[in-house]
Amino acid sequence: MVEPVLQIDNLVKSFGALRATDGITLDLKPGEIHALIGPNGAGKSTLIHQICGTLRQDSGTIRLAGEDIGALSAAARARRGLGRTFQVSSLAPEFSALRNVMLAVQARQGSSFGFFRPVMRDRSLIDPAMAILERVGLSDRARLPAAELSHGERRQLEIAMALALQSKALLLDEPMAGMGPEGSKRLTGFLDTLRQEAPILLVEHDMDAVFALADRISVLVYGRIIATGTVEDIRRDPAVRTAYLGDHA
Numbered sequence: 248m249v250e251p252v253l254q255i256d257n258l259v260k261s262f263g264a265l266r267a268t269d270g271i272t273l274d275l276k277p278g279e280i281h282a283l284i285g286p287n288g289a290g291k292s293t294l295i296h297q298i299c300g301t302l303r304q305d306s307g308t309i310r311l312a313g314e315d316i317g318a319l320s321a322a323a324r325a326r327r328g329l330g331r332t333f334q335v336s337s338l339a340p341e342f343s344a345l346r347n348v349m350l351a352v353q354a355r356q357g358s359s360f361g362f363f364r365p366v367m368r369d370r371s372l373i374d375p376a377m378a379i380l381e382r383v384g385l386s387d388r389a390r391l392p393a394a395e396l397s398h399g400e401r402r403q404l405e406i407a408m409a410l411a412l413q414s415k416a417l418l419l420d421e422p423m424a425g426m427g428p429e430g431s432k433r434l435t436g437f438l439d440t441l442r443q444e445a446p447i448l449l450v451e452h453d454m455d456a457v458f459a460l461a462d463r464i465s466v467l468v469y470g471r472i473i474a475t476g477t478v479e480d481i482r483r484d485p486a487v488r489t490a491y492l493g494d495h496a
């Protein structure tokens with residue numbers, strides 16, 4: 248059996264009387280895109296926050312490459328190889344795309360963020376950063392400040408930074424949000440190739456993207472996973488159709 252890269256077991260998080268995640272168990276295997284879908288308020292963001300460490304679970308375990316990371320800070324989890332993109336961007340907006348990625352490369356190499364070193368002339372940072380920007384299709388935007396990139400390009404840049412940190416697994420929280428049809432199509436194509444580099448847990452409302460990309464889909468409703476399966480399994484599942492998909496199936 249293939250060992251999962253990420254293994255979540257029985258994760259529980261309550262806000263007062265509300266169980267926002269109510270015993271969630273799921274895993275992410277090498278090379279796969281596992282999509283997490285569900286209606287508004289189902290608990291998707293709460294789950295992502297617990298996995299990346301910005302919210303502490305009440306109980307349950309989170310393992311990355313076999314290591315229990317459930318008590319580590321978000322920064323420590325990122326250093327262990329948990330990459331993520333955010334609904335709200337984490338980029339340094341005044342820095343160029345290149346510099347943002349160079350800082351991630353530098354962090355990966357173990358040196359601290361040396362703002363006073365002449366990083367912009369350091370080939371050991373520039374070359375790998377440019378290679379990654381090329382990989383995500385942003386090399387012609389390398390010198391632009393992150394703030395001047397389009398919404399879709401900023402998502403690509405965040406993914407570039409996750410790649411620079413050599414993430415073992417990627418958590419993508421609604422990467423298609425705010426994108427037009429063209430942008431969604433381009434990002435879908437890109438994510439399709441990205442799964443070989445690091446498996447992806449994808450929270451997404453854009454069902455065209457989910458159906459095009461997902462190896463497996465888990466459906467979350469009121470904090471519980473009501474079904475996990477292939478695209479076909481999920482499309483056919485009567486409980487899922489009732490709870491979520493409706494006409495979209």
Ligand SMILES: Nc1ncnc2c1ncn2[C@@H]1O[C@H](COP(=O)(O)OP(=O)(O)OP(=O)(O)O)[C@@H](O)[C@H]1O
Pocket residue numbers: 262265267285286287288289290291292293294
């Ligand atoms: N900090 C909080 N305090 C209290 N309740 C919260 C908090 N965060 C989330 N909730 C509640 O937990 C439930 C799950 O919310 P969550 O944002 O995780 O859902 P979601 O599936 O991500 O929704 P969406 O698709 O709209 O982003 C909701 O009922 C929400 O109101």
